Amino acid sequence: MIELKNVSVTYRGGVKALRNLDLTIDDGEFVVVVGLSGAGKSTLLRVLNGLVPATEGSAKVDGIEVVGASNATLRQVRSRIGMIFQTFNLAERTTVLNNVLMGRLAMVPSWRSTFGLWPAADREIAMQALERVGIVEKTYVRASNLSGGQQQRVGIARALAQQPTLMLADEPVAALDPVTSRQVMGDLARINSDLGITTLINLHFLDLAQEYGRRLIGLRDGELVFDGDIADVDDDTFREIYGRSITAGDVLADTDT
Amino acid sequence: MTADASAPEPAAPGGPGGRPKKPRRKPLTLVVVVGLVLWTWFTGRQVGFDLTTFIDLWTNPLWQKFWPIPWEWVLDRGNVIDPLIETFQIAVVATVVGCGLALPVSFAMSRLTSPNGGTYWVTRVVMNIVRAVPDLFWAKILVTAIGIGAFAGTWALSIFSLAVMVKLFSETIDGADPRPLEAARAAGGRHVPSVRAGVLPTVLPSYVAYSLYIFELNIRASIVLGLVGAGGIGRVVEAQRQYFRFGRILGILLIIFVVVFVIEQISVALRRRLV
Numbered sequence: 152m153i154e155l156k157n158v159s160v161t162y163r164g165g166v167k168a169l170r171n172l173d174l175t176i177d178d179g180e181f182v183v184v185v186g187l188s189g190a191g192k193s194t195l196l197r198v199l200n201g202l203v204p205a206t207e208g209s210a211k212v213d214g215i216e217v218v219g220a221s222n223a224t225l226r227q228v229r230s231r232i233g234m235i236f237q238t239f240n241l242a243e244r245t246t247v248l249n250n251v252l253m254g255r256l257a258m259v260p261s262w263r264s265t266f267g268l269w270p271a272a273d274r275e276i277a278m279q280a281l282e283r284v285g286i287v288e289k290t291y292v293r294a295s296n297l298s299g300g301q302q303q304r305v306g307i308a309r310a311l312a313q314q315p316t317l318m319l320a321d322e323p324v325a326a327l328d329p330v331t332s333r334q335v336m337g338d339l340a341r342i343n344s345d346l347g348i349t350t351l352i353n354l355h356f357l358d359l360a361q362e363y364g365r366r367l368i369g370l371r372d373g374e375l376v377f378d379g380d381i382a383d384v385d386d387d388t389f390r391e392i393y394g395r396s397i398t399a400g401d402v403l404a405d406t407d408t
Numbered sequence: 409m410t411a412d413a414s415a416p417e418p419a420a421p422g423g424p425g426g427r428p429k430k431p432r433r434k435p436l437t438l439v440v441v442v443g444l445v446l447w448t449w450f451t452g453r454q455v456g457f458d459l460t461t462f463i464d465l466w467t468n469p470l471w472q473k474f475w476p477i478p479w480e481w482v483l484d485r486g487n488v489i490d491p492l493i494e495t496f497q498i499a500v501v502a503t504v505v506g507c508g509l510a511l512p513v514s515f516a517m518s519r520l521t522s523p524n525g526g527t528y529w530v531t532r533v534v535m536n537i538v539r540a541v542p543d544l545f546w547a548k549i550l551v552t553a554i555g556i557g558a559f560a561g562t563w564a565l566s567i568f569s570l571a572v573m574v575k576l577f578s579e580t581i582d583g584a585d586p587r588p589l590e591a592a593r594a595a596g597g598r599h600v601p602s603v604r605a606g607v608l609p610t611v612l613p614s615y616v617a618y619s620l621y622i623f624e625l626n627i628r629a630s631i632v633l634g635l636v637g638a639g640g641i642g643r644v645v646e647a648q649r650q651y652f653r654f655g656r657i658l659g660i661l662l663i664i665f666v667v668v669f670v671i672e673q674i675s676v677a678l679r680r681r682l683v
Contacts, residue, residue, distance in 0.1 A: 200594055202590065202593065225596075226596045226597070228596070229594055229595065229596035232594070232596075233595075234591065236587065236590070236591060238587060239587075240587035240588050240590055241588060241591075242607075242609040242610060243588075243609075243610075244609045244610055244613070249605070250588075253588075253592050253595055253597070256592055256596065256597030256598070256601050256602060257595060257596030257597055259601075261598050261600055261601050264601035264604065264605065265600050265601050267604075309591065309595070313595055313596070
């Protein structure tokens, strides 16, 4: 359960990324966030795990206040939130397994993780996460030797290894080709329905949003301009969110796969 | 990405807001270049730098005294080879101690990975003080404090290795990719394990390369340190110089050249395989 009340974020230099945002998301929801670059999508996700501190308001994840929380509280909250990044953010020079084990950092004593002495149980969790995204055969391959789609699946496995209650995906397919994009979106949708993990995804491709989303949130200049069922969405809705008409660049196409 | 929100993209051409203005070019580069040229010319005059003195140096009769080389003395084990082995040993220990200590200190001294501002500034100030003292001076102090010999030299070089390594490596960490670290933080990792998981794999190859480079530096530096009584082959060179046995010195230098060359080749080969 996520509860945002009157959340604003102002970056140093005065850029207002979020303005007075109110939002409630229930457990197990699959939410897609759309909006132009700079509309505040990335900021919204990062407020939830405290990577970007809200300048104002209240943000609760599973009942725990994130705004102004102590480092220990933040770590505790973050441990239950898996995050997936646009550019994958893998440590490319080490193995896939080491990358996925990163998802266990919060659950393993520091002296063990610092010296790489991961407990067998945590290795097992990591392997299972890799199995779920179907690339367990790459466990000991260097992350840099994988294709983009495979790297993003490692990113998803890393988030899964946290055994999270919430998944945040920040433009997870923006760096991928259409076919791989649909595979990754399919993975995320399947994980959401199989494991009941609440999922929040930033997208800028409108057709992908309509294809996979169940609830749609639209941001414009840091303000919430749409919140509703994906079934009620049409081109007018997107025009309203984007503040301009829809162009070919806003859709991924290649739908015949 | 945070850049997404903090720096909104300019509006598309023809879209709302229109094209942004082309930013004006800053005249700073030109000012810096002209400043550097003037400064070099001025300081050159101040210290009396000129090229003719350097050319005259080569006609100095001193150079004839370097010939012939007394090979039977140079190749005698006790005279050159044993002190050279001592030099090598000093360099090995100093590299291991210095670079080993440098690993955690460098992470504390990098903006990217320092646990907090206090640690960052304290390590930075301390390491700057250590680096401000020249290695030769460290050797002299330590020879005075703990006596003539390889022990003082090893300590001096360890400190020197630490100072140089920390400078090189912490700047490499500064330039490392911050994205894996963001991922580790997002997973709720504590500071040190997050750095270990997210940053260390990226910078480890540089660490190995720098360590091998420091080792090469230490071989050469430990020869110099011998001149002030810190053990190794440098002490032999200094003794021969005092008695004007320049032929012997040239022989020693040739052997040192061969040894340094061989070590460098091994180091380059290792680096290529590890990095």
